[in-house]
Amino acid sequence: MAKIMVVIGIREAAKILRENGMQISDGDLRAGIEQRVYPFGDAVTVTSKPVFHIYLPLLMQWIAERSEEVANG
Structure with missing residues (x-):
């Protein structure tokens, strides 16, 4: 059985990244x-x-x- 891929928006993804120490804007x-x-994402141009x-x-x-890379130096 195939897994369902959970898709989130830019705002939520940027928030998760910031919560994990990355300084990034939307x-x-x-x-x-x-x-x-x-x-970890795709951009699809539908209209403009x-x-x-x-x-x-x-x-x-x-x-x-x-x-892991940071922890292992």
Whole structure:
């Protein structure tokens, strides 16, 4: 059986990142997703404005990986 991917918005994702020590604005996160800097989301252009999909499990995995890097120095 396939897992359901939980999708959150930019504001919630940026809040989670800030709560985990990253200084990031909503706009910076949008730009990073569009430029494919952050692998935990996608930007889909439907009309003139992109729609952002942030995948919560991938975001949490990305945070955990960076937390391990900091802890291990």
